[in-house]
Amino acid sequence: MSPSPDLLILGGGVHGASLAYHLSVRGVKAAVIEKRHLAAGATGRSSGLVRMHYDLETEARLAWESFQWFRDWNERVGPDPCGFTRTGFLQLVEREHVGALKANTAMLQRVGVPAMLVTADDVKRLAPAFVTDDFDLAAYEPESGYADPVSTAAALMNAARRRGAVLVQDCAVTGIRVRAGKVTGVDTTQGVFSAPIVVNAAGAWARRICEMAGVEVPIGTWRHDVMFVARPPELRLPHPTVIDFPNSMYFRPEGGLTLVGLEDGNPLDEDPDGDSDHARAGFVERAVDRLCKRVPLMERGGLHSAHSGYDGITPDQHPAIGPIGPEGFWLDCGFSGTGFKISPAVGLCLAEWILDGAPKTVDISAFTPTRFAQGIRLVSEHPYESIWR
Ligand SMILES: Cc1cc2nc3c(=O)[nH]c(=O)nc-3n(C[C@H](O)[C@H](O)[C@H](O)COP(=O)(O)OP(=O)(O)OC[C@H]3O[C@@H](n4cnc5c(N)ncnc54)[C@H](O)[C@@H]3O)c2cc1C
Structure with missing residues (x-):
């Protein structure tokens, strides 16, 4: 690898890959250090929904900016696909x-998102097999759908590598080096890596990395089970x-x-190294x-089939992004089970924050990880309720 990367990103999920990509576009060479392999964490298990409906405007803006990346992927990122599929x-x-x-x-409409209210009758026309007698109105996004998280992470990482970034796999970070209040690098199972900026993008393992930096x-952690069902011929x-x-x-x-x-019954604070190959009984x-x-x-x-995955979750279920602790230490984590769809824009905005002193495309400064110590919880103006009950 390059002997002296400009910056170290800890964790090779979609957020580590997105940040590496956006930094590489700006001429900054990152080393992404991953203890297993690319997309081994939540990214490799993600359901990949790409929609813009959020009740917090900053997340809606990130989702809308990201949607445009998913939609125009090949023109923006390059030849490797992200698997975006429009379903409505x-x-x-x-x-x-x-x-x-x-x-x-x-x-959402004010932000620019193609979103509209539709009646239960409209939903019945869109999806005749659905029961529609328990609601009167729904929100509809005709352009939204899903993407393939593993392909997305790989495409971003490959594009970053073409511009000089490196991905170091099978390499676990075991310590953060701090001298005179500034980070200087990390200890890993493959030796020491040095750089003046270290970004913690370790998903469900982010707290462990924080502890290494004394933060x-x-x-x-948040565990989430999913299943795939083969539809019957009538629902082909x-x-x-x-x-x-x-x-x-x-x-x-x-x-x-x-x-x-399922939105409910997702266990909190389990060991993220637990069995995620199987869904829980029941x-x-x-x-x-x-x-x-x-x-x-x-x-x-x-x-x-059915399986599971672990993501990092914060007390207000919104991300933790920004500098904290020793100079040069940044967080890019706490995505609380909804981080895939915003990953292209988060990487862009965090690259702006690190390189220009402030995020520009979307102001993500409210996600500062220092808010928790100040007792601040982000709440939207029109919340539904806590999503992951
Ligand atoms: C089952 C499931 C379904 C989901 N569905 C959706 C969805 O439909 N839409 C959506 O937007 N979001 C969804 N999410 C959330 C989304 O997938 C995550 O928010 C996102 O993938 C997080 O990416 P990440 O890069 O932050 O973390 P991860 O992908 O978890 O990457 C972190 C990486 O850090 C590595 N690491 C950990 N410790 C170390 C160490 N010491 N040294 C080096 N590397 C280390 C891990 O191996 C891992 O690869 C889902 C999550 C799950 C679990």
């Missing part, structure tokens, strides 16, 4: 949250991507399969039950 996206909420739905859709940040055609709050679930098509995740039954409530014909489907 429906946000379903309980009747008592229709006021928030209207306000948030208006906010206390309340980033816990793809359906929209859906977040279904009344059933505390989301689902999206993947060819002839439907991927399902998950599939709960998920099938919820899916069949919305799409009864799914009863004739068959289970394809």
Whole structure:
């Protein structure tokens, strides 16, 4: 590898790759240090939803900026695909949250997002197999869909490498070197790497990395199970991507399969090195039950597979991004189960923050990790409720 990278990124998930890419465009050469392999963490398990419906405007702006990267991927990033597939996206909420739905859709429209309110009858026309009698209005994003997180991370990392970045795999960070209040590099299982800036992009392992730098940040872990169901022949055609709050679930098509995740019952603060190859006992039954409530014909489907993954989660379930602790130490983590879809823009804005002194494309400074010690919790103007109950 290059003997002296300008900057070290700890963690080879989609956020480490995105930051390396955007820095490389600015002529800054990063070394991404990954203890296993690219996308070995949450990124490799992510459901990949790409939608813009958020209730916090900063996240909506990041999702909208990122969407344009996913949509125009090859012109912007290069030849490797991100697997963006347009399906349309429906946000379903309980009747008592229709006021928030209207306000948030208006906010999205102000930001520039192609989003609109549709009636239950409209949803029935879009997805005739769906039960639509438990809501009156939904938000619809005709352009949204999903992308392939592993391909996305690989494409960003490859584009960064073409500009001089390096990816060091099978290399676990074991310590952060600090001299006179400034970071100077890291200790790893492959020796010492030196650089004046170190970015912690270690996902569910971010707190451990913080502790190595003597930094206390309340980033816990969040486990999330998902399953794939083979749709029955009657449902062969793809359906929209859906977040279904009344059933505390989301689902999206993947060819002839439907991927399902649940919004509730995701365990917190487990060891992120736990078994993520299998979903927990009882998950599939709960998920099938919820899916069949919305799409009864799914009863004739068959289970394809189920697995799990771990992400880092913060007390307000919003990211922790920015400098903290010793000079040169930055966080790019705490994505709380929704970080994939915003990854292209987060890397861009964090590169601006590091190189120019402030984020420009979207002002992400409110995500400062110092907010927790100040007792600040980010809340949106029109929240639905805590998503990952
Ligand atoms: C099952 C699941 C489904 C999800 N679905 C969606 C979705 O539909 N849409 C969405 O937007 N988001 C989704 N998310 C969230 C999203 O996937 C994550 O927020 C995002 O992938 C986080 O990326 P990251 O780069 O921060 O972390 P990760 O991808 O976890 O990368 C961190 C990396 O750090 C490495 N690492 C850890 N410790 C060390 C060390 N000591 N030294 C070196 N390397 C180390 C790990 O091996 C890992 O590869 C989902 C998450 C999960 C788990």
